[in-house]
Amino acid sequence: xxxxxxxxxxxxxxxxxxxxxxxxxxxxxxxxxxxSEGTRFLRDRLQHxxxxxxxxxxxxxxxxxxxxxxxxxxxxxxxLSFGHVAQPGEYSTTITRPDLFERYLGLQFRLLxxxxxxxxxxxxxxxxxPIHFAVEDDATTRFPSGEFDLSxxxxxxxxxxxxxxxxxxxGQHYRNPDGSRPLSLFPAQRVDYSLARLRHYTATSAAHxxxxxxxxxxxxxxxxxxxxxxxxxxxxxxxxxxxxxxxDMELTAANGATPRPESTPQMPAYHLKRPKGDGITLVxxxxxxxxxxxxxxxxxxxxxxxxxxxxxxxGLRNGQSLGDYVLAxxxxxxxxxxxxxxxxxxxxxxxxxxxxxxxxxxAEITRHPGFELKRIMRTGTVATVDNRNWELRANAGPVHRxxxxxxxxxxxxxATIAANGFRFRVPYGTLLCVSDKPLHGDLKLPGMANRFYxxxxxxxxxxxxxxxxxxxxxPLELLHSRKLRSFDETAFL
Numbered sequence: 001x002x003x004x005x006x007x008x009x010x011x012x013x014x015x016x017x018x019x020x021x022x023x024x025x026x027x028x029x030x031x032x033x034x035x036s037e038g039t040r041f042l043r044d045r046l047q048h049x050x051x052x053x054x055x056x057x058x059x060x061x062x063x064x065x066x067x068x069x070x071x072x073x074x075x076x077x078x079x080l081s082f083g084h085v086a087q088p089g090e091y092s093t094t095i096t097r098p099d100l101f102e103r104y105l106g107l108q109f110r111l112l113x114x115x116x117x118x119x120x121x122x123x124x125x126x127x128x129x130p131i132h133f134a135v136e137d138d139a140t141t142r143f144p145s146g147e148f149d150l151s152x153x154x155x156x157x158x159x160x161x162x163x164x165x166x167x168x169x170x171g172q173h174y175r176n177p178d179g180s181r182p183l184s185l186f187p188a189q190r191v192d193y194s195l196a197r198l199r200h201y202t203a204t205s206a207a208h209x210x211x212x213x214x215x216x217x218x219x220x221x222x223x224x225x226x227x228x229x230x231x232x233x234x235x236x237x238x239x240x241x242x243x244x245x246x247x248d249m250e251l252t253a254a255n256g257a258t259p260r261p262e263s264t265p266q267m268p269a270y271h272l273k274r275p276k277g278d279g280i281t282l283v284x285x286x287x288x289x290x291x292x293x294x295x296x297x298x299x300x301x302x303x304x305x306x307x308x309x310x311x312x313x314x315g316l317r318n319g320q321s322l323g324d325y326v327l328a329x330x331x332x333x334x335x336x337x338x339x340x341x342x343x344x345x346x347x348x349x350x351x352x353x354x355x356x357x358x359x360x361x362x363a364e365i366t367r368h369p370g371f372e373l374k375r376i377m378r379t380g381t382v383a384t385v386d387n388r389n390w391e392l393r394a395n396a397g398p399v400h401r402x403x404x405x406x407x408x409x410x411x412x413x414x415a416t417i418a419a420n421g422f423r424f425r426v427p428y429g430t431l432l433c434v435s436d437k438p439l440h441g442d443l444k445l446p447g448m449a450n451r452f453y454x455x456x457x458x459x460x461x462x463x464x465x466x467x468x469x470x471x472x473x474x475p476l477e478l479l480h481s482r483k484l485r486s487f488d489e490t491a492f493l
Contacts, residue, residue: 008058018123024109031098034064042134065125067092083111094188131156133192184492194298202269203246210279213307289335292416300424315434328430331415332383354429361466380408384415
């Protein structure tokens, strides 16, 4: 029996005429109105469909968009790496969650207005809002369960892979469907997708993520971070206001112990918050480059000011001792996971501001000033591989390449995190701790490893925190330097 597909009539909220704004706050207010109206319309229609279970209409709302038009090659302050367009033309981007990105958008809008003396145009785009993202952060709306005869795909738009790409970030000379150039690295659906993934992987909502991020691959660091947070929250001079743990449970100094979530997420995140969002987030990404890529793919849409990797590594030099630190100034990339997005021939430069902050932090926490620092820290190339048992291949595998590259340490995450920082224009750095030396017969044994972790993790974590605090004192325009930006770049940071 042949089936026929009937196209339902499309019902949408009224289209709002695009409006020019010369004030960033007013532009953001309009964005909030448009996004709220669109998502509320979809949630209401979803509930209507669930109640009636017999709907012959299709419902669609669209993301708001921001657009500017520049008619000249403006003379802008070239010291700033963002906040301006490179050539005359029309530029646009779709926007989601303007409530979450209010401070970020305000800065971008103000810089564009100042640098080009043009208004920001806010209106409705032609990109539909998927129903999944309209209900993602709404506690009162749920997808239907039990008997429900209608197909949601017939009634609502769903995520479209054509708009979830990373072509802009990957330098593919992408143009919007209407021919305008992109204003931002991430269109709205790509952002919404990552916000949903972050909740899934970390068991915390994106609203709690702070502007400075630490990555680790051991639970020991989480335990120490909670201890540090308890001390910071007990100190009214610390500037930290609360700790958010998986399950979105927010703790203050008065709350005491941190509860355990009902189930352990794949990449638990802990957020030591400050009122303006410039606190510290710690994410346990687990082991391996795939997890490192997944975490940074999604956190990048939040536009953090910096992220650092703190982990353990295999020391490759006989002169190293267990517990020594390795400050990466170059990366040998054998992780494989980013090869199609960022070819291995692309150099990943060390960022001076981050390197200086990490070196200062090591010296302060360990009390090894000046030349004495060389007793406990080496600076050099870190190799990242995707094979946990790389040493079993001996000279037939990576050992020869490690020797040629002058690598001093090896792990499974650092180059991935640095490469994705470079790719997404997020300042990055790596400080590792030598936990074994497999090429020299110094292997981790269970009892020895536990003692090592307990003795070394506290200082290592304090160094990472101190480095981020030093970076927090740097002006944004210095930290997000021009070396992270290409010659065909978006105006938004």
